Amino acid sequence: MAVQAQQETALEDSLRDREIGVEQEHLDRVYQRLEEKIHEAEFLMNDAAKRGQVGTPGALAERDAQVFRAGVHLNRLNNEFEDFLFGRIDLLRGKDGKKGPDGAYTAVEPAEGAVRDDNTADIAETLHIGRIGVLDQDYAPLVIDWRAPAAAPFYRSTPVDPGRVVRRRVIRSKGRRVLSVEDDLMRPELKAFLGGHELPVIGDGALMAALGQARSHTMRDIVASIQAEQDLVIRAPAASVTYVEGGPGTGKTAVALHRAAYLLYQDRRRYAGGILIVSPTPLLVSYTEGVLPSLGEEGQVAIRAIGSLVDGAEATLYDSPSTARAKGSHRMLKVLRKAARGALELNDSPTRLRVVAFGRRLELEAGELERIRHNVLGGTAPVNLLRPRARKLLLDALWAQSGGATRHSDPELAAELRSSFDEDVTSEDSFIAFLDAWWPELTPKAVLAAMADDRRLGRFARRILNPGEVRRVARSLKRDGHSVHDIAMLDELQAILGSPARPKRRRELDPLDQLTGLEELMPVREESQRERAERLAAERTEYAHVIVDEAQDVTPMQWRMIGRRGRHATWTIVGDPAQSSWSDVDEAAQARDEALGTRPRRRFQLTVNYRNPAEIAELASKVLALAMPGSTSPSAVRSTGVEPRFVTTNKGHSTVVGDSLAHTVREEAARLLDRVDGTVGVVVAMQRREEAVKWLAGLGDRVVALGSLEAKGLEYDATVVVSPAEIADESPAGLRVLYVALTRATQQLTVVSGERDEPDATGVPDLLRD
Ligand SMILES: Nc1ncnc2c1ncn2[C@@H]1O[C@H](COP(=O)(O)OP(=O)(O)OP(=O)(O)O)[C@@H](O)[C@H]1O
DSSP states (O other): OHHHHHHHHHHHHHHHHHHHHHHHHHHHHHHHHHHHHHHHHHHHHHHHHHHGGGOOHHHHHHHHHHHHHHHHHHHHHHHHTSSOEEEEEEEOOBSSOOBOTTSOBOOOSBOTTSBOTTSEEEOOEEEEEESSOEEOTTSOEEEEETTSGGGHHHHHOOSSSOTTEEEEEEEEEETTEEEEEEEEESOTTOEEEETTEEOOOOSSOHHHHHHTSOOOSSOOOOTTTOOHHHHHHHTSOOSSEEEEEEOTTSSHHHHHHHHHHHHHHHOHHHHTTOEEEEESOHHHHHHHTTHHHHTTOOSSEEEEEGGGOSTTOOEEEOOOHHHHHHHHSTHHHHHHHHHHHHGGGTTTOOSOEEEEETTEEEEEOHHHHHHHHHHHTTSOSOGGGGHHHHHHHHHHHHHHHHTGGGTOSSHHHHHHHHHHHHHHHHTSHHHHHHHHHHSOOOOHHHHHHHTTSHHHHHHHTTTTSOHHHHHHHHHHHTSSSEEHHHHHHHHHHHHHHOOOOOOOOOOOOOHHHHHHTOTTTHHHHHSOHHHHHHHHHHHOSSOSEEEESSGGGOOHHHHHHHHHTOTTOEEEEEEOGGGOOOSOHHHHHHHHHHHHTTOOEEEEEEOEESSSOHHHHHHHHHHHHHHSTTOOOOEESOOOSOOOEEEESSTTTOSSSOOOHHHHHHHHHHHHHHHOSSOEEEEEOGGGHHHHHHHTTTSOTTEEEEEGGGGTTOOEEEEEEEOHHHHHHTSTTHHHHHHHHHTOEEEEEEEEEOGGGOOOTTSOOGGGOO
16 A cells, blocks of 8 residues: 555656656746847847937937837846746637737637547647746747736636636746646546647645745735636726725735736836825835735836825824824814914914005004905915915005005006006015915915814814814824824815915026937936836826725725825725724715715625635634624635634633733744744734834744734734734724734734633633634
8 A cells, every 4th residue: 555655656756847847848948038038138228329329319319219118128027037937727729719919819718629528628729827928939929928818717717617728737936947836627527638648737736835835024926826706806997996895815905916017017008107006004015015026017006005195294103093083084174174274373473464655654454354364265275375365355455545546547557556556565575574474385284283282273173073082183293293194184284275386497407418309318318217117106196096905994084185196097996894993984985985986886806715724714703793793704715724722811721831911922922933934923902012012022023013903914924912802992993903913814823811801711702702
């Protein structure tokens, strides 16, 4: 028996080696072709540079375009050089024999008779899939770009609906060496032949191999194992709004990132530099920002934390749940409108205007000034843009007082007199100084700072916020720095205040530029492609496509802020209502609908949890039942056989020596570090964030401490969730936040309870019992 097993293993190994050899041969051909292409690109650049010496503006423009294109090409080839070939599909003969632009047949369904009556078939076409497409000298595809239509079956095919695909292979390589292959059979019932031999099958499939890998502090792309339901979202047409819901770990973030790469591929002209991805936290931004470059899209997409959307301001502070609720709510809009107008009266606004015109002293008193201000502020126009109107009404009032209007009956002479009166007054220093003080140009930060005064904010927020909210908001605004909610308020204030038009600063021209026409070309020569894309993105205030990740957390005020950046955009919105940390879900949904307007929506649901093993998903589903009764958890795709571990800090229940929370958590984190190869996350209630960092000091950088709200979107090989009750009690949405905390681990979960968690004899806290 043992001998037979040994023989089988040896046979499998030699088959595996042979198949690795087959793929190695293909990869060698691809590299050879790539080298040829790189030489071509270098030649192009050299050649273009030489012709640039001709010196006429026309030739320079042509040179620039060529250098740019060749540079882009070279850059991409270099980027993709590592590990860019990852997949292969073996296909039956297709229905209509139409070829796509990359030379591959695009038929999805098999042709009549492709499968014979005795369930045998021949493989008619084999396609290799990679991060970019490569054609051989005869324009036959060596590698198909993963986003090309011909590559779709690699992702869409399933055993239930296989289409033409018989075998789907994932190839893992490092540099120029193929390391392994993993196959999924899409038509297991079929005996298929390739080149006269039966099609060999290796391994248990790529998805499981990918999911079992240790996690690091940066997300990996999933390009080799995108699943059918995810692929539908990634390739959905960009029209209007693509709306994606799915539970934790269903790949929403991964899908959003791959979709950005797909849109760029589909319509680069439209989307290059014009896609914005809004992420909830800077932690999630740094976790995900490596994915697009790994897909060959360096610097083309702006990934911004929601607290960094306003230039010149960065969220570094947190608000308590009740303060956040007041600041993020739609009610805040009214408060800000009042504050923007009320802020004009700050800074000891002058109560009297005195000027001398036409040899007379003229004076406007407080009442008159008040009436004028009131009159100007009547509409909804941006406050800073109303200054010219205020100036005009002041002059009208002074003119009326001067009696100038009665001096001439001839309208032309009267108009002349009036204009010289205006000139007289407005060139007077006292008038200029008055206007600057009485109608200053307001900045969002100044208005927000004005709201830090309780009494003043109380006035602005009368009958909108309750006294407790006023006190809390004012207190929070006194701090040095901004919270994520302040950023949306600053953005709203910018819209309410407006920016007065300023004369455009012209770039100083080098006289030589004018001679050669080089001026236009300089930016391209001086900046790298990436720098240019980043600059364009930074200068942009509106985008062609906006992707919102973790959309369930976006507050009404934040929806307004994001909406302003995508007024003419198409949208992709991904989220999970069950993970929402925002208390008033309906209010946020209404704000979202306002931001999206009447654009039609296309809805998708992702149903499979790729992150958590079944053992952890099942525990989390108990909290889901409390947080959102009636909603269903996504089904976990794998199981590890390792049940969650429960530990209490109370003596008696614990196997852990010592009873302090700090000690227990540290021990448990160390234990998990021993058991997993990758990362360990320790999730605590927000109020414990800082102490938790100290608990873990010295354990190394594989372990991190996180407040419950910071854990959003992230994942670790193992997690320690500290005191479920503390997390749940911290805010009205606390149970949903706890659900997020419990769904971060890819392998192991430990729950540490304190007394407040009321653990039972086995250490299971009250909230996690059946
Ligand atoms: N098709 C796939 N192949 C391999 N890994 C996948 C696939 N889909 C998702 N994953 C992995 O599953 C994990 C969860 O994905 P992701 O973070 O995108 O989920 P999510 O829906 O955004 O989760 P959450 O709502 O909890 O933030 C990631 O490690 C991701 O790489």
